[in-house]
Amino acid sequence: MVEIGKRIARFAADKRGATAIEYSIIAAGIACAIAATLTLTGTSLLNLWTSVQNAFG
Structure with a gap:
């Protein structure tokens, strides 16, 4: 369970994808x-x- 918490915390701290989302x-x-x-x-x-077509036709 602690491993999942660490992964979530690491994912939340990662800002690399934020610029792509903003763009x-x-x-x-x-x-x-x-x-x-x-x-x-x-x-x-x-x-x-x-109207141009009607003027010629």
């Missing part, structure tokens, strides 16, 4: 911002190209 959270936030921007501008661009 992944930042990357996920950027991906969400890009997705939101594309969603909001996507409809406008679709309408623009549809």
Whole structure:
């Protein structure tokens, strides 16, 4: 039982994975911002190209 406690304490003290997790959270936030921007501008661009297509056709 003491061995499990030592392993848990050693795992909790290890900070090597914290930076990777922080970077992944930042990357996920950027991906969400890009997705939101594309969603909001996507409809406008679709309408623009549809009107251009209708003007030629």
